[in-house]
Amino acid sequence: MVTVLVADLNTISDARELSYMIMPDASNVMIYGRGSDYFVVNRQHFMNMEVRKNIQKLASGLRIVNPSDDPAGFAVAEKMKAVLQQVKQQSVNEEDLRNYMKFVESTIKQDSTILMRMRQLVLRASGGILNRDDRELVQSEIDMMKDAIDHNARFATFNTKKVIPDLTAEELGVEKVNVVNNPGEAIETIDNAMNRIRKMRSRLGAQDNILKMRIQGKQYYYINLQAAESGIRDLDMASEIRQMMTNKTLLKVQYGIILYNK
Numbered sequence: 036m037v038t039v040l041v042a043d044l045n046t047i048s049d050a051r052e053l054s055y056m057i058m059p060d061a062s063n064v065m066i067y068g069r070g071s072d073y074f075v076v077n078r079q080h081f082m083n084m085e086v087r088k089n090i091q092k093l094a095s096g097l098r099i100v101n102p103s104d105d106p107a108g109f110a111v112a113e114k115m116k117a118v119l120q121q122v123k124q125q126s127v128n129e130e131d132l133r134n135y136m137k138f139v140e141s142t143i144k145q146d147s148t149i150l151m152r153m154r155q156l157v158l159r160a161s162g163g164i165l166n167r168d169d170r171e172l173v174q175s176e177i178d179m180m181k182d183a184i185d186h187n188a189r190f191a192t193f194n195t196k197k198v199i200p201d202l203t204a205e206e207l208g209v210e211k212v213n214v215v216n217n218p219g220e221a222i223e224t225i226d227n228a229m230n231r232i233r234k235m236r237s238r239l240g241a242q243d244n245i246l247k248m249r250i251q252g253k254q255y256y257y258i259n260l261q262a263a264e265s266g267i268r269d270l271d272m273a274s275e276i277r278q279m280m281t282n283k284t285l286l287k288v289q290y291g292i293i294l295y296n297k
Contacts, residue, residue, distance in 0.1 A: 089279035098270040108267050115264040119257060126253045133246045139198045140239040142191040146184055146202065147232045150225055153180045153209065157221040160214035170215045177212060184209070207231065 091100055102109040159165070160173045181204040188203045204210045207228040212221045 086279060092270050093276065093279070097268055099268050112264055112268040115260060115267070119260055119264065122253050122257045122260070126250050126257070129246050129250050129253075133243055133250070135193050135198075136239050136243055136246070138193045140236055140243075142187060142198055143202070143232055143235055143239070145187055146199075146207075147229065147236070149180050149183050149187075150207075150209070150229045150232065153177055153212065154222065154225045154229070156180075157212070157214055157218055157225060161218035161222070167215060170218070174213060174215050177214060181210060181212070 088100075088104075092098060092104075099105050099109050099112060156173050156177050160170045165173070184202070184204045184207065188199050188201065189197075191198050208224055209228050212224055214221055
């Protein structure tokens, strides 16, 4: 049904100046006056904008494409986005730290292997079968083991950073190990160094476990926060498609009115 309101013809000197207003039922279209084409064209442009907005949202999959779509929701979603970026970067940083600590642990493990070999050589030298010349040969290999520990401390780097610069043979207390003259004391010295290495590796392992739990916690937090942010920002596809079809129908109605007036 279409309602048409017409002005009093007695007050109009020219029929071409007839004023009217058309209000079709079940439509948001209203045409007023002789300049109805101008008004309908404006409504048509508005509906075209609505349809384009529907298409833009469907293409992006977002309910909030521009801040004007939902100013309050946009502000909350942007704040969540900043927090998400922060949590993600923190997780990346802690994962990098885990990699660094694993490298440090593997480097210290090399020292542990060297000390194990040194202990084996000391035990061999203290067996009572070897003479002084034999012990000097064993000592030459032990000296090479000391140099290997110093080399490890000097050249083991992670992204150009030296990881164990102070963990030298002297600092571990094995610099003066000598099986030629006193092989008995060498065992205790090496055992003390190995015990220190074990404690360092144990602490690194505990720190690695703590970092792993922190990273997992941040990942759970990130997933939940992302779900909340998506609930605000993401689009209900079915609802938006239905709205687009409605807007297209209204647009066709307006085109029909323009044709009818012409």
